[in-house]
Amino acid sequence: MxxxxxxxxxxxxxxxxxxxxxxxxxxxxxxxxxIHPLSFIAFAMIACPLIAAGxxxxxYSLVTHQPS
Amino acid sequence: MVNPMLxxxxxxxxxxxxxxxxxxxxxxxRVRGGKILAFITLFVxxxxxxxxxxxxxxxxxxxxxxxxxCHVMHDFGxxxxxxxxxxxxxxxxxxxxxxxxxxxxxxxxxxxxxxxxHAKFRGLRHIYVQYFGKVPEPANIKLYTAFNNRECLHCHAxxxxxQEEPKHSxxxxxxxxxxxxxxxxxxxxxxxxxxxxxxxxxxxxWKGGQ
Numbered sequence: 093m094x095x096x097x098x099x100x101x102x103x104x105x106x107x108x109x110x111x112x113x114x115x116x117x118x119x120x121x122x123x124x125x126x127i128h129p130l131s132f133i134a135f136a137m138i139a140c141p142l143i144a145a146g147x148x149x150x151x152y153s154l155v156t157h158q159p160s
Numbered sequence: 161m162v163n164p165m166l167x168x169x170x171x172x173x174x175x176x177x178x179x180x181x182x183x184x185x186x187x188x189x190r191v192r193g194g195k196i197l198a199f200i201t202l203f204v205x206x207x208x209x210x211x212x213x214x215x216x217x218x219x220x221x222x223x224x225x226x227x228x229x230c231h232v233m234h235d236f237g238x239x240x241x242x243x244x245x246x247x248x249x250x251x252x253x254x255x256x257x258x259x260x261x262x263x264x265x266x267x268x269x270x271x272x273x274x275x276x277x278h279a280k281f282r283g284l285r286h287i288y289v290q291y292f293g294k295v296p297e298p299a300n301i302k303l304y305t306a307f308n309n310r311e312c313l314h315c316h317a318x319x320x321x322x323q324e325e326p327k328h329s330x331x332x333x334x335x336x337x338x339x340x341x342x343x344x345x346x347x348x349x350x351x352x353x354x355x356x357x358x359x360x361x362x363x364x365x366w367k368g369g370q
Contacts, residue, residue: 103186106198110183113206117176120213121169128229129287132217132273139213143206146179150202 105153109146116142168212175205221273222265230290235298235357236264243364246353248346254366257315267311279304299358307354309341 120139123131178201181188188194220226228237240253240263249267252258258266265274272283282304289295316322317339327350328335337343345351 103189106186106189106202107183109202110179110181110186113202114176114179114183117172117179117206117209120209121172121176123213124165124169124216127220127223127225129221129226129283129290132221133284133287135213135217140210143210147203147206150198 102153102157105149109150109153112142112146112149116140116144116146165216168216171205171212172209175201175209178205218273222262224261224263224265227264230286232290232295232298232301235360236301236355238360238365239355239357241365241369242360243366244353247356247363248351248354250366254369260369266314269311269314270308301357306344307346309338309343309345312345313339 116139119142120135123135123139125131178197182198182201189198224237227233239247240250242250245251249263252267253260253263265271270276270279272286273280275282322328323335328338334343338345346354
């Protein structure tokens, strides 16, 4: 039986984590279209931070989750 | 044979679909299987995807197409087609002494993102200048530091034609000075005709290999 009090909070964070990672991965995919320095910059400065933020949010939601 | 790039795109596409699934159906994580799915989707797959992406972009950054993608580099690309073997880059490029699709990187291995932290910042500055600054004339573009013989010796060290070339041993210590980068391969009267983009309007171009 899930913890009905804390479950929505962790699920909300998981939603955000999934969204950040999905956006980051889509940006990463689009950077593969061009062979250009700006593609690398977009990968390093947009895609990577978005994905990293998603992963960190996921890990943060795990360590702060209080199971009953 | 599966195209590695296609495999990578498919992998990332699957990761995107799973991430969207969890973003829209987070309640899946209430059961054990969902928790495992979340760990794979929100940790394992993104980490692998970023690793693959980094590897792919670094590989692309070594390509001639990447280096010549900025307009200011056009003349340097043209210099590879000069129909004159005294132009060292052209001679190497046209005779496949360097791989044509990685021609720049083969001789400039410590440039921008492949060099020191300082070189990496220079690379960022190049991009800034390309779009927001005053782009210099190609003829005015110089290396920040003297070309290191190490780039030549990657291939030429130990080659018989290099070791036995009389011009490389005009003095007893000449070979040692070349090998230790004390005497540049591009010194005057040696291999001193390199890209020389200022002279391109007066030269003929090789029509092959395009």
